[in-house]
Amino acid sequence: MGVGSSACKGFMYPQAEDPEKDAAPRSLSTVTRLPFLSAFEDRPDFTPVDILCERDLSLLKALTHHRTPFAVVETTDSDTRIIYASGGCVAGMGMPVESIEGTSFGAVLKKGIHASQADVDRLEAAIRAKQDLSLVVKGSTGKRNSKNVPYTQFYTTTVTDAGGQPLYSFVSLQPVTGAEAEPSQTMPYRFRRAWTCLKPSSVWSLFTPYKTLCDVDSGLVTALQDRREMFCITDPELYDNPIVFVSDDFVDMTGYNREEINGINCRFLQGEMTSTEDVDVIRYGLKEETDMRVCLLNYRKNGTAFLNQFNLSPLRDTSGKVAFFIGVQIEVEDAEVMPFPTTRQTLQEMLMDEEEKDFWDDAEPAPAQERATVVDAPGVKSEGMEGEVKSEAMVVPAGVETGVHPREG
Numbered sequence: 001m002g003v004g005s006s007a008c009k010g011f012m013y014p015q016a017e018d019p020e021k022d023a024a025p026r027s028l029s030t031v032t033r034l035p036f037l038s039a040f041e042d043r044p045d046f047t048p049v050d051i052l053c054e055r056d057l058s059l060l061k062a063l064t065h066h067r068t069p070f071a072v073v074e075t076t077d078s079d080t081r082i083i084y085a086s087g088g089c090v091a092g093m094g095m096p097v098e099s100i101e102g103t104s105f106g107a108v109l110k111k112g113i114h115a116s117q118a119d120v121d122r123l124e125a126a127i128r129a130k131q132d133l134s135l136v137v138k139g140s141t142g143k144r145n146s147k148n149v150p151y152t153q154f155y156t157t158t159v160t161d162a163g164g165q166p167l168y169s170f171v172s173l174q175p176v177t178g179a180e181a182e183p184s185q186t187m188p189y190r191f192r193r194a195w196t197c198l199k200p201s202s203v204w205s206l207f208t209p210y211k212t213l214c215d216v217d218s219g220l221v222t223a224l225q226d227r228r229e230m231f232c233i234t235d236p237e238l239y240d241n242p243i244v245f246v247s248d249d250f251v252d253m254t255g256y257n258r259e260e261i262n263g264i265n266c267r268f269l270q271g272e273m274t275s276t277e278d279v280d281v282i283r284y285g286l287k288e289e290t291d292m293r294v295c296l297l298n299y300r301k302n303g304t305a306f307l308n309q310f311n312l313s314p315l316r317d318t319s320g321k322v323a324f325f326i327g328v329q330i331e332v333e334d335a336e337v338m339p340f341p342t343t344r345q346t347l348q349e350m351l352m353d354e355e356e357k358d359f360w361d362d363a364e365p366a367p368a369q370e371r372a373t374v375v376d377a378p379g380v381k382s383e384g385m386e387g388e389v390k391s392e393a394m395v396v397p398a399g400v401e402t403g404v405h406p407r408e409g
């Protein structure tokens with residue numbers, strides 16, 4: 001699947017044979033460019049011999065799917081031993097996998113990232129005591145000799161079998177810029193998110209539209225809220241199109257408090273390496289009041305960068321007028337290969353269950369949405385979704401991918 005802009009192409013994993021050859025500027029502090037391992041894809045997934053409890057099985061799936069660097073650590077009478085290291089973990093430690101698996105966890109940390117004995121002791125104590133622990137350790141699992149990510153945030157959690165017996169620990173690692181644990185990095189984002197979904201907190205934030213949305217758009221907001229996706233909503237009728245709502249995941253992921261960002265424009269997520277061409281694509285979507293998608297570089301509050309597979313959609317009121325814009329942010333590791341939706345249609349399909357399918361089929365579109373016709377517009381880049389329809393002819397800047405409303409089909 002293509003990307004919204006070629007500007008993202010520099011963020012693919014560089015080859016390990018020559019890790020410094022990557023053309024991207026070295027000043028960039030980003031977790032998205034890690035790990036640097038040539039045979040990253042060749043590492044087998046961790047296959048547990050025992051039947052894991054549902055919660056831990058789901059966690060393992062999330063770690064594997066999102067390629068989170070992690071190790072499986074077993075406790076023996078005298079030691080804590082690594083029985084599996086993911087590709088990201090191997091790359092982060094900068095050691096051959098043969099020297100990691102089967103070796104003492106502490107020894108690997110000391111050799112691989114020069115972790116202090118005190119930090120190793122704390123992590124090992126938590127693993128032995130079967131306690132969850134988040135700990136920032138001095139020692140870089142970033143690019144070799146990187147000055148930008150001098151610390152690594154570890155997160156350890158015990159895994160149990162279906163009968164509740166502790167088996168071993170999953171230990172994830174995330175390069176971070178500062179010694180303080182960042183809430184957004186308490187666990188690698190996806191790791192945390194899988195966890196959160198399994199243990200839903202009783203309180204979470206909901207957006208209550210203060211303008212009456214058409215059925216379809218109100219349904220989109222509900223679907224996103226139900227699944228606790230990362231998104232934000234802005235009000236174009238207010239000066240500078242400010243944020244009027246951010247989801248809990250947005251707060252977790254970016255590290256900003258609601259109070260800090262409500263009422264300001266989303267451009268604060270951009271930074272020195274964000275491509276202006278990518279931002280042009282967003283400007284285009286806003287100007288044309290159309291769905292669009294672009295993959296661009298954004299920054300968290302702690303300065304670490306992430307690739308944002310950004311989806312923008314206007315939310316219309318019952319008369320068809322744009323009431324809000326909604327932006328759905330999906331963190332991706334590699335803009336070239338991740339099969340994320342190019343349009344709102346595919347986004348909605350991804351979110352839908354059977355009951356919602358019925359809802360979308362019955363929902364009344366706003367008048368402006370009905371106007372769209374099934375034509376191939378010159379210049380419109382439509383990804384090969386079977387049965388996908390194109391919006392009205394328009395001039396689209398290079399790199400723009402447009403989406404249409406499901407009702408238009």
Ligand SMILES: Cc1cc2nc3c(=O)[nH]c(=O)nc-3n(C[C@H](O)[C@H](O)[C@H](O)COP(=O)(O)O)c2cc1C
Pocket residue numbers: 232233234241265266267269270279282283286296298308310312325326327328329
């Ligand atoms: C709903 C919504 C969400 C947005 N989310 C992001 C985002 O996640 N990342 C980003 O870089 N820009 C995002 N933007 C774009 C910026 O807010 C802004 O529109 C863009 O920088 C172009 O405007 P400017 O030229 O005034 O900066 C979002 C815009 C809207 C309307």
